[in-house]
């Protein structure tokens with residue numbers, strides 16, 4: 001198990017029966033109790049990571065804020081935990097806004113995102129009185145100004161800037177480059193135009209800038225580079241209405257044993273330390289820094305357990321091992337070519353002697369969870385666990401092939417709590433009229 005330690009929660013242990021346990025709970029027993037596929041989160045690790053984030057950023061500046069990017073995983077239990085730990089909440093749609101409010105999040109702590117917010121979503125955000133709206137297009141500024149005016153409100157906003165920094169990550173999750181559907185480029189005066197439009201709008205109150213350069217980032221230098229460009233821009237724009245700087249999310253996590261992401265503390269040092277150094281260099285008062293982590297809070301804390309439904313040997317070609325889930329609960333391998341490790345919860349210490357392709361149950365050849373996994377011999381009925389599936393796994397789940405979405409369990413101190421029930425077949429027809 002040792003080589004996998006960086007992709008498993010630190011609470012990973014082996015039970016006296018030789019099973020893998022997380023948060024003091026035997027994964028084999030959890031699969032028997034709750035069925036498979038099953039998504040398990042180490043609640044202690046979730047809470048610890050939230051605390052480390054808040055501590056690391058506030059060590060630089062007590063005004064700093066950590067905003068959880070709810071798109072990464074949005075169960076009510078998790079949102080309530082984030083609130084209890086003093087985080088703010090990033091929502092990117094009316095639906096995410098609803099879920100945050102439903103979890104009891106005070107609207108003032110909610111930050112509303114989206115490159116294509118419609119009038120209904122903006123109205124919902126205004127009616128709820130969300131703290132900040134991050135504006136993403138000139139059309140949106142005009143619409144927001146009108147909708148806020150109709151309500152007799154003045155809405156605080158950040159302008160989302162694309163600084164022209166392209167971190168090395170998958171093209172689908174890089175967002176800081178100029179050719180992007182997100183934000184306003186620094187180049188060509190687009191960001192300057194957005195700042196001017198906000199300043200001119202009577203019902204829009206500009207309070208700062210936002211920038212999210214991408215996701216699953218290991219190279220922290222990209223943040224320093226973005227901070228430098230933003231400082232130059234803030235200095236050019238003048239004014240005392242750019243007091244907040246939201247640097248977005250993006251810190252990467254280890255998906256496979258070779259991955260060595262920076263720590264939350266290293267990330268905080270680079271992001272807030274870098275922003276302060278760059279703001280000092282242009283002689284502006286230091287902004288109130290916010291960050292919006294998603295993946296790095298929930299990714300490593302979550303694991304998915306599948307049951308093997310069958311194996312198939314194609315002589316001279318390869319061995320296939322099929323499980324009872326796949327692209328309906330974990331789209332990342334198919335969408336981004338993401339790689340994962342696999343471990344057998346029933347025999348975590350057994351010697352890995354077989355190379356195989358781990359596939360899902362969907363009617364698509366591309367429904368491959370791991371192209372080449374090396375595992376101990378496995379047979380129908382065995383359990384297979386994929387670590388580090390806590391971010392953008394169930395959050396991106398679908399009902400493809402009428403497959404019901406998995407249950408979610410939080411484990412901590414030897415207790416397992418069902419926080420999201422498994423979908424039932426009846427849920428599959430519940431919306432049909």
Ligand code: LLP
Pocket residue numbers: 069072090113173212214215216248249250251292293294295296332336391392
């Ligand atoms: N803030 C903004 C404005 C974002 O767009 C995102 C992610 C975040 C914060 C959080 O980023 P994180 O800390 O999680 O990297 N489905 C993809 C990731 C898409 C990220 C979208 N935006 C994946 O599974 O890799």
